[in-house]
Amino acid sequence: MSLAERVLDGEIRAAARLMRDIDDRFKSAVDELKILYPHTGKAYIIGITGPPGAGKSTLVDQVVAAYRKKDLLVGVVAIDPTSPFSGGAILGDRIRMNRHADDPGVFIRSLATRGALGGLSRSTMDVLNVMDAMGLDVIVVETVGVGQDEVDIVSTAHTTVVVMVPGLGDDIQAIKAGILEIGDVFVVNKADRDGADRTARELTAMLEMKHPEAGDWMPHVIKTEAAKGLGIDELVDEFEAHHSYLKESGALQRLIQERNAKIFADTLREELFESVFSGIKESGKYQQILDGMRDRSTDPYSAVEEVMAARSFS
Amino acid sequence: MAERRIRVLVGKPGLDGHDRGAKIIARALRDAGFEVIYTGLHQTPEQIVSAAIQEDVDCVALSILSGAHNTLLPAVREIMKEKGASDIVLMAGGVIPEDDIPGLKAAGIAEVFTPGTSTETIVAWMRDNVTPHA
Numbered sequence: 001m002s003l004a005e006r007v008l009d010g011e012i013r014a015a016a017r018l019m020r021d022i023d024d025r026f027k028s029a030v031d032e033l034k035i036l037y038p039h040t041g042k043a044y045i046i047g048i049t050g051p052p053g054a055g056k057s058t059l060v061d062q063v064v065a066a067y068r069k070k071d072l073l074v075g076v077v078a079i080d081p082t083s084p085f086s087g088g089a090i091l092g093d094r095i096r097m098n099r100h101a102d103d104p105g106v107f108i109r110s111l112a113t114r115g116a117l118g119g120l121s122r123s124t125m126d127v128l129n130v131m132d133a134m135g136l137d138v139i140v141v142e143t144v145g146v147g148q149d150e151v152d153i154v155s156t157a158h159t160t161v162v163v164m165v166p167g168l169g170d171d172i173q174a175i176k177a178g179i180l181e182i183g184d185v186f187v188v189n190k191a192d193r194d195g196a197d198r199t200a201r202e203l204t205a206m207l208e209m210k211h212p213e214a215g216d217w218m219p220h221v222i223k224t225e226a227a228k229g230l231g232i233d234e235l236v237d238e239f240e241a242h243h244s245y246l247k248e249s250g251a252l253q254r255l256i257q258e259r260n261a262k263i264f265a266d267t268l269r270e271e272l273f274e275s276v277f278s279g280i281k282e283s284g285k286y287q288q289i290l291d292g293m294r295d296r297s298t299d300p301y302s303a304v305e306e307v308m309a310a311r312s313f314s
Numbered sequence: 315m316a317e318r319r320i321r322v323l324v325g326k327p328g329l330d331g332h333d334r335g336a337k338i339i340a341r342a343l344r345d346a347g348f349e350v351i352y353t354g355l356h357q358t359p360e361q362i363v364s365a366a367i368q369e370d371v372d373c374v375a376l377s378i379l380s381g382a383h384n385t386l387l388p389a390v391r392e393i394m395k396e397k398g399a400s401d402i403v404l405m406a407g408g409v410i411p412e413d414d415i416p417g418l419k420a421a422g423i424a425e426v427f428t429p430g431t432s433t434e435t436i437v438a439w440m441r442d443n444v445t446p447h448a
Contacts, residue, residue, distance in 0.1 A: 082349075088350065089350065094353050
C-alpha cells in the first residue's frame with residue numbers, strides 16, 4: 001500500500017514519514033501528494049506569527065486545548081529556524097505543547113526553515129495538505145519568530161493571527177508596512193506586563209485608520225496571558241467569528257482562489273527553473289555563460305534571453 | 315535524489331529537572347547539521363514515543379540524572395516496540411552506573427554515555443550508528 005493510502009487509513013507513522021519525504025524533497029512524495037489532493041480542503045487553518053519570545057508556542061498550546069475541548073481533531077505545524085552555518089536546527093516549539101503529546105486527537109510536527117525566508121518552510125503547504133487529508137479539523141501553523149516582513153503565512157492560513165507583546169517599540173513601528181498589515185486577529189500577549197494596555201491601544205488606533213468598506217472584516221485586538229490560559233476563550237471565539245465571516249462573505253472563495261493561484265505559480269516556477277537549469281548544466285551551456293560573464297563577452301541578461309529563446313513553451 | 319537530514323529527539327524523561335546536559339547535546343547536534351526536536355523536561359515514556367513517531371525521528375536521545383534509568387529507558391523501548399517504532403535508535407546519557415549499562419543494552423538501548431563524554435564522541439557515534447529512514 002502506498003504511503004498516501006496508509007495516510008488515508010489513519011496511519012500516523014505513514015503520515016509522519018510522508019511529511020519527512022516532502023521536507024527532504026523526495027520525488028516520490030509528489031506522487032503521494034497527487035493521491036491526497038482530492039481529500040484536502042476541509043481543514044480550517046490558523047496561522048500564528050509574531051516576534052521571537054512573544055509566546056506563540058504557549059498560545060498555540062492553549063488554542064489546541066480549547067479546540068480539543070470542542071472535540072475537534074487538531075494539527076500543529078511549528079516552524080523554527082535552520083542554522084545558516086551548519087544546516088542543523090533546534091526545534092523547540094514542542095516544549096510548550098507537551099501535554100498534548102499523548103493525545104491521539106492531536107498531531108504536532110516541527111519543521112525547520114531550511115533556508116526559506118518568509119517565516120515558513122518550503123514544505124509547509126504540502127505538510128498542511130497531509131494533515132488535512134488525515135482528517136484533522138483545525139490546523140495551527142506557528143511561524144518562525146518574525147520581525148517585520150515575513151508574511152508568507154497570509155497565503156497559507158485562513159485566519160492570520162499576529163502576536164505582539166508590550167514594549168517592542170512605539171506607535172511608529174505599528175504603522176510601518178509588514179506583519180502588522182496581515183493580521184485578521186491581533187493578540188497582545190503577556191498582558192500582565194507594563195505597557196500592555198498602551199500596546200493594545202496603539203494597535204487598535206492603527207487598525208482604525210484602515211476605514212474598512214461595509215461588510216469587510218474589522219480586526220480586533222485581544223489581550224491574553226497565554227501562560228495562565230487567560231483570554232483564550234475570547235481568542236478562539238474571534239477565530240470562529242473570522243471563519244464564519246470568511247464563509248458567509250464569499251471571502252473564503254477568494255482566499256482559496258488566490259492560494260491555488262500561488263501554489264500553481266510556485267510549483268511551476270520551481271519546476272521550470274529545475275528543468276531549464278539542469279538542462280543547460282548538462283549541455284555545458286551553463287559553463288559557457290559563466291565563462292562569457294567572466295571576460296565580459298556576455299552579460300546575464302542576454303544569456304538568459306538566449307536560453308529562453310532556445311526553449312518553447314506552450 | 316534528495317538527501318535525508320538526520321532528525322533526533324532530545325528529551326528528559328521522568329522527574330529530574332536538570333537539563334543543562336541535554337541542551338548542550340542538542341546544541342552540539344545542531345552544529346553537526348542534525349535537526350533536533352527538543353522536547354524538554356518531565357516527559358513520560360508515552361509522550362516521548364508519540365513525539366518521536368509524529369516527528370519521524372531516526373534517533374531518540376534521552377538524558378537521565380534521576381537514577382530511574384533502569385525503569386524509564388526500558389519502558390520507552392517497550393512502547394516503541396508496541397507502536398511498531400523499534401527501528402528508531404534509542405540512546406541515553408547521564409549519571410548511569412557502569413554496572414547498569416549491560417542490562418540497559420540488553421533491553422535495547424543502543425548506547426549509554428556517562429559523564430565526561432565529549433560532544434564529539436556522541437556526534438561521531440550518531441554518524442556511525444544512526445542511518446536515516448529510507
